[in-house]
Amino acid sequence: xxxxxxxxxxxxxxxxxxxxxxxxxxxxxxxxxxxxxxxxxxxxxxxxxxxxxxxxxxxxxxxxxxxxxxxxxxxxxxxxxxxxxxxxxxxxxxxxxxxxxxxxxxxxxxxxxxxxxxxxxxxxxxxxxxxxxxxxxxxxxxxxxxxxxxxxxxxxxxxxxxxxxxxxxxxxxxxxxxxxxxxxxxxxxxxxxxxxxxxxxxxxxxxxxxxxxxxxxxxxxxxxxxxxxxxxxxxxxxxxxxxxxxxxxxxxxxxxxxxxxxxxxxxxxxxxxxxxxxxxxxxxxxxxxxxxxxxxxxxxxxxxxxxxxxxxxxxxxxxxxxxxxxxxxxxxxxxxxxxxxxxxxxxxxxxxxxxxxxxxxxxxxxxxxxxxxxxxxxxxxxxxxxxxxxxxxxxxxxxxxxxxxxxxxxxxxxxxxxxxxxxxxxxxxxxxxxxxxxxxxxxxxxxxxxxxxxxxxxxxxxxxxxxxxxxxxxxxxxxxxxxxxxxxxxxxxxxxxxxxxxxxxxxxxxxxxxxxxxxxxxxxxxxxxxxxxxxxxxxxxxxxxxxxxxxxxxxxxxxxxxxxxxxxxxxxxxxxxxxxxxxxxxxxxxxxxxxxxxxxxxxxxxxxxxxxxxxxxxxxxxxxxxxxxxxxxxxxxxxxxxxxxxxxxxxxxxxxxxxxxxxx
Amino acid sequence: xxxxxxxxxxxxxxxxxxxxxxxxxxxxxxxxxxxxxxxxxxxxxxxxxxxxxxxxxxxxxxxxxxxxxxxxxxxxxxxxxxxxxxxxxxxxxxxxxxxxxxxxxxxxxxxxxxxxxxxxxxxxxxxxxxxxxxxxxxxxxxxxxxxxxxxxxxxxxxxxxxxxxxxxxxxxxxxxxxxxxxxxxxxxxxxxxxxxxxxxxxxxxxxxxxxxxxxxxxxxxxxxxxxxxxxxxxxxxxxxxxxxxxxxxxxxxxxxxxxxxxxxxxxxxxxxxxxxxxxxxxxxxxxxxxxxxxxxxxxxxxxxxxxxxxxxxxxxxxxxx
Numbered sequence: 001x002x003x004x005x006x007x008x009x010x011x012x013x014x015x016x017x018x019x020x021x022x023x024x025x026x027x028x029x030x031x032x033x034x035x036x037x038x039x040x041x042x043x044x045x046x047x048x049x050x051x052x053x054x055x056x057x058x059x060x061x062x063x064x065x066x067x068x069x070x071x072x073x074x075x076x077x078x079x080x081x082x083x084x085x086x087x088x089x090x091x092x093x094x095x096x097x098x099x100x101x102x103x104x105x106x107x108x109x110x111x112x113x114x115x116x117x118x119x120x121x122x123x124x125x126x127x128x129x130x131x132x133x134x135x136x137x138x139x140x141x142x143x144x145x146x147x148x149x150x151x152x153x154x155x156x157x158x159x160x161x162x163x164x165x166x167x168x169x170x171x172x173x174x175x176x177x178x179x180x181x182x183x184x185x186x187x188x189x190x191x192x193x194x195x196x197x198x199x200x201x202x203x204x205x206x207x208x209x210x211x212x213x214x215x216x217x218x219x220x221x222x223x224x225x226x227x228x229x230x231x232x233x234x235x236x237x238x239x240x241x242x243x244x245x246x247x248x249x250x251x252x253x254x255x256x257x258x259x260x261x262x263x264x265x266x267x268x269x270x271x272x273x274x275x276x277x278x279x280x281x282x283x284x285x286x287x288x289x290x291x292x293x294x295x296x297x298x299x300x301x302x303x304x305x306x307x308x309x310x311x312x313x314x315x316x317x318x319x320x321x322x323x324x325x326x327x328x329x330x331x332x333x334x335x336x337x338x339x340x341x342x343x344x345x346x347x348x349x350x351x352x353x354x355x356x357x358x359x360x361x362x363x364x365x366x367x368x369x370x371x372x373x374x375x376x377x378x379x380x381x382x383x384x385x386x387x388x389x390x391x392x393x394x395x396x397x398x399x400x401x402x403x404x405x406x407x408x409x410x411x412x413x414x415x416x417x418x419x420x421x422x423x424x425x426x427x428x429x430x431x432x433x434x435x436x437x438x439x440x441x442x443x444x445x446x447x448x449x450x451x452x453x454x455x456x457x458x459x460x461x462x463x464x465x466x467x468x469x470x471x472x473x474x475x476x477x478x479x480x481x482x483x484x485x486x487x488x489x490x491x492x493x494x495x496x497x498x499x500x501x502x503x504x505x506x507x508x509x510x511x512x513x514x515x516x517x518x519x520x521x522x523x524x525x526x527x528x529x530x531x532x533x534x535x536x537x538x539x540x541x542x543x544x545x546x547x548x549x550x551x552x553x554x555x556x557x558x559x560x561x562x563x564x565x566x567x568x569x570x571x572x573x574x575x576x577x578x579x580x581x582x583x584x585x586x587x588x589x590x591x592x593x594x595x596x597x598x599x600x601x602x603x604x605x606x607x608x609x610x611x612x613x614x615x616x617x618x619x620x621x622x623x624x625x626x627x628x629x630x631x632x633x634x635x636x637x638x639x640x641x642x643x644x645x646x647x648x649x650x651x652x653x654x655x656x657x658x659x660x661x662x663x664x
Numbered sequence: 665x666x667x668x669x670x671x672x673x674x675x676x677x678x679x680x681x682x683x684x685x686x687x688x689x690x691x692x693x694x695x696x697x698x699x700x701x702x703x704x705x706x707x708x709x710x711x712x713x714x715x716x717x718x719x720x721x722x723x724x725x726x727x728x729x730x731x732x733x734x735x736x737x738x739x740x741x742x743x744x745x746x747x748x749x750x751x752x753x754x755x756x757x758x759x760x761x762x763x764x765x766x767x768x769x770x771x772x773x774x775x776x777x778x779x780x781x782x783x784x785x786x787x788x789x790x791x792x793x794x795x796x797x798x799x800x801x802x803x804x805x806x807x808x809x810x811x812x813x814x815x816x817x818x819x820x821x822x823x824x825x826x827x828x829x830x831x832x833x834x835x836x837x838x839x840x841x842x843x844x845x846x847x848x849x850x851x852x853x854x855x856x857x858x859x860x861x862x863x864x865x866x867x868x869x870x871x872x873x874x875x876x877x878x879x880x881x882x883x884x885x886x887x888x889x890x891x892x893x894x895x896x897x898x899x900x901x902x903x904x905x906x907x908x909x910x911x912x913x914x915x916x917x918x919x920x921x922x923x924x925x926x927x928x929x930x931x932x933x934x935x936x937x938x939x940x941x942x943x944x945x946x947x948x949x950x951x952x953x954x955x956x957x958x959x960x961x962x963x964x965x966x967x968x969x970x971x972x973x974x975x976x977x978x979x980x981x982x983x984x985x
Contacts, residue, residue: 369792372734392779393772402771405819405828412823412982420982427819428812428975435811438778439804442785446800451792452732514767521827525767532753532764537746544723544892551727551738556791557887570789570797578805582964 001055003044004072004080004123010037011116018108027098030108031091034115038087041119045081048072049492056125063128069187071125075260078496079122079252082340083245086347086475087115090237093351093471096464097237097358100148107147111238114140118245122252126187127177134173137249138166141242145234158226158233165226169216173253176209180261191261203262207269210257218250219303220276220310221283225619228287231299232363236354237471239295243302243350244343251309251339255332258317267418270317274422277310278429283618285436286587289443290580290614292572294353294363297444298346301389304433305342309335311426312404319411322419330517331407332497333490337482338404340493341396344478345388351472352382356448358468359461365444365572370453374461379449381472386441388479391434394530396482403486403515405430406522436579443575452566484527487512573612580614588617671761674925679753679763685934686752687899690906691715693941694872697949704953715902722895730791730888737888740787741896744780748903751776756831757910758933759922765831770818773830773911774811777863780900781807787897788885795877799884806869806881806963810862813970817855820848820977821915830911837918844916846984851977853916858970860912862963864905867952869963879957906941913940 014033021029048054052074060067072080094102094111101107117137124130142163149155179202184194195203216223227247231239254273258265284303291297312335320328355378356371357363372379384395391397408430411423453459463469482489514525556564580587592611598604640651695712702709729737754768762768781803788800822828824843825836837843862869865882874880886897914921920936922929958966 370732372736390778390782391775392782393775398775402769405771409819409822409828410826424975424978424982427978428816431812431815431819434778434815435808438782438811439808442782442789442800442804446786446789450734450736450786450790451797521829521832522769523766523829524769524772525764528764529750529754529767529772533746533750536749536753537742540745540749540896541742544896547723547892551729551891551893553731554728556730556732556793557795559795564793566792568794569792570794570801575797575801578801578960579808581961582805582809 001044001057001070001072003040003047004070005057007037007040007042007044007084008116008119010034010040011112011119013037015109015112015116018112019105023103026105026108027095027103030112031095034112035088035091038084038091038115038119042081042084042088045072045077045084046492048077049074049081049495052495063132066126066128066186068129068132069126070120070123070129071188072123074492074495074498075252075255076122076125078336078340078493079245079248080119082248082343083115083118083122085478086241086244086343087118089347089351089471089474090241091115091471092474093240093354093468094237096467096469096471097235097354101150102147102235104147107144107235110140110144110147114144114238114241118241118249121249125189127181127191128186131170131174131177134170134249137246138163138170141234141238141246142166144238145230148235152233154229155233158229162226162230165216165223169213169223171213172216173210173213176206176211176213176257179206179209188261192263195262200266203265204269207258207262207265208272211254211269211272214250214253214257215273215276215310216250217247217253218306218310219247219280219284220250220307221280221303222618222622224280224284224303225616225623227303228296228299228616231302231350232293232295236295236350236357239298239354240347240350243298244347247302247306248339248343251306251313251335254310254313255336258313259320259332264317264320267318267321270314270321271418271422273310273314273317274426275314277307277312277314278425279307280304281307281311281429281433283307283586285433285440286579286583287614287616288440289436290576290587290589291440292365294356294365294368294444294448295350297365297440298349298353301437301440302342302346304437305338305346305389308401308404308430308433309338309342311335311429312338312407315408315411315423315426318419318422324411327407327411329494329497331404331411333493334400334404334407336493336497337486337489338397338400340489341388341400341478341482344396344475344482345385348385348472348475348479349382349389351468351475352378352385355464355468355472356382358464360455360457362455362457365447367455368448368453368458369451369455369566369569370458371449371461374453374458375463377469378464378472379445381469381476382449383445384476384479385472386445388483390438390441393524394480394483394526394533396479396486399483399486399515399524399526401430401434402524406517410517410522439576439579443572447570447572447575451569454566454569454571484530485513486526487514487516490515586617587614588620589614671925674927675761675763675765677927678759678761678922678930681930681934682755682757682762683749683753685758685937686903686906686910687749688716689938689941690902690904691719691899693906693909693945694902696942697945697952700946700949701953704950715898719895719899722898723892725891725895727891727893729893730793733791733888736786737790738893740783740790741889741893741900743783744900745896745903747776747779747783748900748907752903752907755907755911756834756914756921757907758930758937760831760835761923761925762831766829768830770822770828770830770833771815774814774818777904777908778807778811780904781863784882784885784897787888791888793888795884795887798877799881799887802881802960803885806862806967809964809967810859810970813855813967813974814859814863816971816974816978817852817859820852820974820981823978823981824848834914834918834921835923837915838921838923844918846981848977848981848984849916851973851980853912855970855974855977856912856915858966858973860908861948862967862970864908865901866948868955868958869966871957909941909944910937913937913944 018030120133184190219227288300316331388395516523788796870881
């Protein structure tokens with residue numbers, strides 16, 4: 001605990017340094033201090049995870065009335081460790097990335113404040129502490145989105161959406177937690193002690209209210225609308241932190257409240273969670289396929305992966321609720337491992353997208369191309385992240401999704417039909433998103449980094465500063481380690497999952513380098529698979545080099561025409577067009593085709609314009625009507641105010657009369 | 665100790681045998697299918713070993729690479745062939761105890777094949793030509809739609825056998841012959857046949873013999889390959905076909921696969937496997953003769969049908985218990 005507090009202290013020091021030092025030194029000093037802080041919290045959290053020793057801290061000096069309570073238990077420690085790891089990478093990256101507004105006192109101190117809030121949310125052990133750090137996290141990240149608003153007008157709109165959604169979510173969480181702390185104290189220990197005495201209705205209300213808030217933070221459809229706006233508009237290091245750490249806090253909240261505080265619950269709670277997960281996974285994956293903006297694509301894929309996590313958490317809860325703690329434990333380990341894997345690969349991808357934007361000045365895939373020859377290191381690091389998310393064996397995405405699938409698969413032993421349906425739907429959603437994720441990332445790499453440059457910016461791209469490459473590289477390490485030797489971290493994740501399930505299950509995984517299930521036949525040894533693959537590749541290339549002379553460079557095949565130009569290539573839009581057409585019922589693209597015919601004959605066209613937009617259908621159909629109504633009410637209410645003092649006094653008088661009448 | 669040592673030697677021999685068998689057998693299966701097709705159409709057709717001759721010719725030729733291409737174009741043939749070879753080496757084709765059989769999970773095999781498809785799709789985009797992009801876009805679309813049907817069918821088999829370990833499923837099916845005639849297996853079989861046809865680029869999804877830009881899918885991605893690189897990519901595609909045919913037959917007609925550890929049994933299993941896959945190849949090519957290629961936008965309907973059948977397979981399995 002001392003280490004953890006020291007780490008937070010280092011971050012605060014960094015914050016002070018950001019205020020005090022001159023522009024030249026500010027970024028480096030603040031980043032160093034923050035990184036040191038993150039390292040300390042990482043060590044503290046790892047210690048808790050390895051030893052299983054829970055430590056607490058309470059101080060009444062910081063917050064008036066209630067004080068601050070922090071507890072590092074394995075579940076919280078897993079998220080603290082993950083956040084600190086991403087934090088170090090992001091801060092290192094920031095040194096190379098920061099320019100103009102991002103070097104200002106405001107930006108730097110907000111970044112460190114955001115990091116402090118992210119570290120305290122999973123460690124908070126009382127309602128007040130949790131809500132305080134939650135709000136700090138929301139506000140600091142909202143302001144961070146607006147840092148570059150002078151040059152990006154969209155950032156303001158994004159921040160508005162984000163602010164509104166996150167505040168509504170926070171109100172919902174607060175209401176839920178207040179319901180829980182009504183009969184007991186406000187610390188988590190009190191709630192745990194009194195939860196058995198609470199009525200099921202109260203517990204269900206509390207769960208649903210907190211679920212709405214946490215699901216909105218986790219980007220679950222239909223509460224996701226802020227995410228594809230906020231993540232692309234934020235500066236890339238902030239997007240990385242938001243996507244890998246902040247969004248994960250939504251999943252953390254559900255596990256903490258549902259499994260830990262409330263100790264599991266009714267089956268229908270978890271059916272809702274799985275339903276949210278299934279819809280989000282499919283919706284996110286489909287939109288990721290059709291997105292043209294690289295960061296928007298990543299944002300939608302965050303919705304997709306968090307949807308899979310919710311499926312895992314929900315299925316685990318459903319299995320626990322029907323009396324299968326062993327399978328529940330396995331599914332929860334899979335879900336938590338996926339959260340950790342997602343933090344590393346999505347962080348790496350967002351930082352990579354930032355590097356691409358810095359190198360080319362654009363993040364639209366249709367403006368990129370040929371980057372592999374201009375910025376090979378960034379391409380390679382982005383590629384590692386993409387291979388992980390596509391779940392290529394021996395990368396982190398594969399191990400975690402395999403474990404999640406095994407957890408669901410072995411849950412099918414149950415005989416009660418609601419659980420079976422939940423698991424079936426979860427498994428089918430997992431299967432459906434797998435291929436779509438592959439398309440989205442083949443598109444991102446193939447269109448963005450391969451082929452020929454589609455703009456002058458892409459043609460003249462230069463490799464980004466070393467600090468940015470190191471930042472991405474740090475996040476690539478877990479992508480490979482979790483993929484090749486997942487067994488090393490499984491005991492730690494398993495301990496965190498134990499803390500999350502109230503009725504502690506038996507150990508369901510054997511320790512080792514690979515993954516071996518305990519009570520059923522199922523195992524993978526990614527390291528041996530990788531070794532086998534490399535052996536075969538070496539053999540094949542050995543045989544091939546014996547056979548032939550080196551390849552000759554020639555022009556691409558022209559099909560009898562002129563040399564192919566960059567405009568003849570497939571674009572991001574045309575690449576995804578077949579899938580977009582197949583799923584047009586869900587995506588509802590808006591297509592405008594304008595044909596101008598020649599005067600001489602109707603059969604000849606003079607010009608043709610084709611425009612296609614794939615908007616968020618949920619936003620268009622569910623949110624816009626509400627916003628329109630609110631705006632209309634607001635405009636109508638404006639008529640009440642004409643600036644006349646007499647009228648306002650009259651309003652006050654009428655209100656007073658009404659109050660008196662009501663009271664009398 | 666000697667027991668462990670001898671079983672390791674046995675596993676290595678079995679894996680080498682499997683790789684050799686599929687590397688030779690894959691192209692021969694393609695030749696056989698072309699031959700059956702030609703005979704059914706009243707032609708004589710090329711000899712069955714023609715694909716092997718083509719491969720030998722390609723391997724001796726000089727490689728050509730486009731100016732705009734990157735290292736990806738050079739690495740992809742190795743990745744495609746390497747991942748397919750690994751899948752062949754660990755799958756239960758002639759024995760249930762090949763190398764790494766504990767890791768020969770169904771999902772590992774599915775994702776190894778996906779790795780090959782992803783690599784091929786990237787190669788299609790690497791030179792920045794319209795044909796490559798077109799083939800890549802179409803192939804990945806079909807792959808993405810076949811993936812869920814494949815995974816759900818695989819899940820149906822895993823629920824029945826209570827494991828997703830492929831050698832264990834094959835071994836258990838041999839000891840429980842009733843499984844092969846359960847509705848789950850039959851529904852999963854139809855779903856998997858559709859998926860295999862899509863994944864190996866056969867009619868009615870893709871025509872491997874066409875180079876017409878309106879219709880080609882897999883061939884469009886390989887247009888920029890020449891010489892030995894083309895040889896490796898073609899061999900990879902042929903091995904993929906051989907592997908999928910062999911797995912399909914072993915999952916549904918597992919008899920003949922060696923479950924013990926005698927070398928003689930291994931050789932007998934080879935004969936069985938050759939017979940089984942040849943039979944499947946003849947049936948598939950006869951279907952091909954009698955079917956026209958589907959329009960690209962009708963293919964999703966076929967694959968959706970496969971997906972629904974796979975989901976039904978899972979449901980019948982859950983209902984049966």
